[in-house]
Amino acid sequence: MTELDSSTAAMPAGGLPYFTNVDPALSRSSGGRDPLGLLPVWSAFGRRLVPNLASPVGHVNGIKAVVLIQWLLNLDALQSLLERDGARRRFFRLMEGLIEYWLYHNGHTACFGYTALTAGKGNFSVTTKMGKTVANGLYQYYRGTCRRAALVDDNWAVAPGVASQLDEHWTADATQVLKAALADPLKSASNALFPEQYLGGALATALSGVFDQNTLRQTLQECLFGDTYQQTLASMFLALRNAADTKNLNLKDRVGKLVLPQLDHAIDCVQRCEPFLLVMQDAFDYLRGSPGKRLDLVARELDAMLPAMRERAARFATLAGEQNSTRMRHMQVLADILATASTAAAASKEAVLVTFLRELVAYHTRCMKERGRDPMVLIESDLVLLPVIGDRSPEDAKKSLESGQSWMNDYYLTTASNLYAQVF
Structure with missing residues (x-):
């Protein structure tokens, strides 16, 4: 007692x-x-x-990030990274950290993790076991909204109209940079991903296109609100x-x-x-x-x-x-x-x-x-x-x-x- x-x-x-x-x-x-x-x-x-919308969903960038990550998860060129059990969830976590870092350092509104992003500056890193919201918030709070709005289906496949728009801004070169960035961190949680090392060139260009305010704009206008x-x-x-x-x-x-x-x-x-x-x-x-x-x-x-x-x-x-x-x-x-x-x-x-x-x-x-x-x-x-x-x-x-x-x-x-x- x-x-x-x-x-x-x-x-x-x-x-x-x-x-x-x-x-x-x-x-x-x-x-x-x-x-x-x-x-x-x-x-x-x-x-x-x-x-469709969940209360923690505050930024359209978070919705775009979720559909982009889900779309990348189904790219043929990245499937070799996802063969091990649990790799898809670990991929999502790494991508969250990478995208939030890119948003924060490129004049966009990041969705979660301001403290971690500010403190880390160029040394910010993320691992497959990171528990902070900077690497978990989108997965936890935004995915349901994306599904209810039919941006992804019940099997988490991205809607064809959304996929085609993402494809317009993504390149094979960006995929290769991403593959190189994620390979070691996906193998072991002891290997951290440092986004600053990869967010230049093709990958930066691709992200700039996806997060341009006009990308998916009409789709989101039509889907988000009912x-x-x-x-x-x-x-x-x-x-x-x-x-x-x-x-x-x-x-x-x-x-x-x-x-x-x-x-x-x-x-x-x-x-x-x-x-x-x-x-x-x-x-x-x-x-x-x-x-x-x-x-x-x-x-x-x-x-x-x-x-x-x-x-x-x-x-x-x-x-x-x-x-x-x-x-x-x-x-x-x-x-x-x-x-x-x-x-x-x-x-x-x-x-x-x-x-x-x-x-x-x-x-x-x-x-x-x-x-x-x-x-x-x-x-x-x-x-x-x-x-x-x-x-x-x-x-x-x-x-x-x-x-x-x-x-x-x-x-x-x-x-x-x-x-x-x-x-x-």
Whole structure:
């Protein structure tokens, strides 16, 4: 059992301590992301507006880099480099580092790894086992966008129209330089690739052609944003971000100003979804900021928030049937607890909130169990116990519960508008 620090451990009236320090043998939850499993729900609504783009996709150069690397992986002239198991992934890692280095040193925007690129200067190198984002970010964050946009197919073969455009700018000489550069690093992780040694002549010329702003431009305009209405939405959101009278609006108010009849229902779903996701997150964070407290006390501290919580839950409850996932059905249960509650007396307010908070912790526990992780909050004998201490102040969570203003999720709209500005 974890040894409690007597200077920081609390001992509530019931005599049961809560944990203040992480015991790795007991808890594996400290690295958990999205502890309430919100992503599958909000992203499903977001995909109705922005079907292809992932949130970390910030630069069109990264999309071009991925399709170029995938295209090179299928060149006959390079297949002799790729015969060993795992060689294709190692090739991708080396190419990421090489391309990011070339972008950074040729006046383009690199996608990842500014710290490594700046520190390394001409001595920057990459190996097949490098773990930094400068050699892994595109593979991790950009490939899904390229596949959803049909720039590559499900087998990662580059679309014929894209391949033909890349072929216009790539030469046999560039391939030979690349082959020489990658041969030894692919054989052993002890052999580093130093991009500076190879990024001149034919290879530099080829990369300049691929990353010219007009290369693939029309293809990206047609593929990245979805249908005509979704493309229009990206343009509208960009205009709201840039216009003098709307550029300082928060995300909630910007979304409220989007008027596009063909997507009105999808936009409305977002407006009904996000406020209740905030209720869930804020209530969860408040619990994490209340170690050692009895659940009824936590409920009394939040009872003034109940009318606002109920209103947001009632709007979310109307989304029943919009998604049929298990996650969505569990969230509907949570929303119904608040939405159908009586407002009669303070005692009933407390009971409603206790029921909601219990179910919220049970829901969180199921989410973490699905990932093979331990929960971040426990309720035992009506006490809030924390295997991992919370990292958000309860005052901040309570303030957010009251206002409901600062949306956590942008439903890919910021990403879409950023990319729209780059390709149009």
